[in-house]
Amino acid sequence: xxxxxxxxxxxxxxxxxxxxxxxxxxxxxxxxxxxxxxxxxxxxxxxxxxxxxxxxxxxxxxxxxxxxxxxxxxxxxxxxxxxxxxxxxxxxxxxxxxxxxxxxxxxxxxxxxxxxxxxxxxxxxxxxxxxxxxxxxxxxxxxxxxxxxxxxxxxxxxxxxxxxxxxxxxxxxxxxxxxxxxxxxxxxxxxxxxxxxxxxxxxxxxxxxxxxxxxxxxxxxxxxxxxx
Ligand code: SF4
Numbered sequence: 001x002x003x004x005x006x007x008x009x010x011x012x013x014x015x016x017x018x019x020x021x022x023x024x025x026x027x028x029x030x031x032x033x034x035x036x037x038x039x040x041x042x043x044x045x046x047x048x049x050x051x052x053x054x055x056x057x058x059x060x061x062x063x064x065x066x067x068x069x070x071x072x073x074x075x076x077x078x079x080x081x082x083x084x085x086x087x088x089x090x091x092x093x094x095x096x097x098x099x100x101x102x103x104x105x106x107x108x109x110x111x112x113x114x115x116x117x118x119x120x121x122x123x124x125x126x127x128x129x130x131x132x133x134x135x136x137x138x139x140x141x142x143x144x145x146x147x148x149x150x151x152x153x154x155x156x157x158x159x160x161x162x163x164x165x166x167x168x169x170x171x172x173x174x175x176x177x178x179x180x181x182x183x184x185x186x187x188x189x190x191x192x193x194x195x196x197x198x199x200x201x202x203x204x205x206x207x208x209x210x211x212x213x214x215x216x217x218x219x220x221x222x223x224x225x226x227x228x
Contacts, residue, residue, distance in 0.1 A: 041071030047113030090216035154196030
């Protein structure tokens with residue numbers, strides 16, 4: 001069994017955060033009317049993608065009626081629509097849509113995970129919940145040995161990647177979050193910050209598709225230029 005598969009098996013059974021366990025299961029039981037005939041996943045959502053990936057994308061947490069419904073990160077909601085269109089344009093996804101776990105999407109040289117693996121109320125995991133789930137992020141990253149670039153979607157993911165002990169050394173001084181901000185770990189990948197493709201950002205124009213494209217085009221350039 002590969003290391004990532006073994007992590008996934010343990011992660012999907014995790015119940016360390018009582019508040020988030022209750023919330024993910026309550027959403028799965030109540031459902032949104034549009035999905036009333038579907039079985040929700042309602043468990044921790046593991047990362048997915050290419051185990052040899054050069055690009056790691058870190059989001060905030062599963063969407064209530066997206067990943068918490070479909071069981072795959074960024075799958076089945078508007079944030080995912082934006083993310084996968086951008087990944088496809090940059091060559092990191094085989095198709096621009098991610099609608100269900102069996103939709104044949106393949107990530108190309110890319111792996112997607114999140115700072116927190118269970119959907120939190122109001123998209124706000126507590127500091128303790130973030131720390132608790134950081135253990136899973138560390139395990140996933142230890143199993144992904146080819147990462148050259150990390151794209152953090154949103155300030156929370158950016159902060160977690162900087163704060164966790166990921167085996168990549170330090171970033172000094174620690175930068176403030178902003179769209180397009182970059183930071184290089186002393187012994188690890190380049191970290192690029194992006195505004196999260198949440199509806200709050202995309203509906204208001206805070207994040208546009210060209211802005212998201214810039215981030216993934218930059219990631220692709222860095223990966224292409226690495227010494228072989
Ligand atoms: Fe476990 Fe993470 Fe979910 Fe907490 S948020 S229950 S640590 S998977």
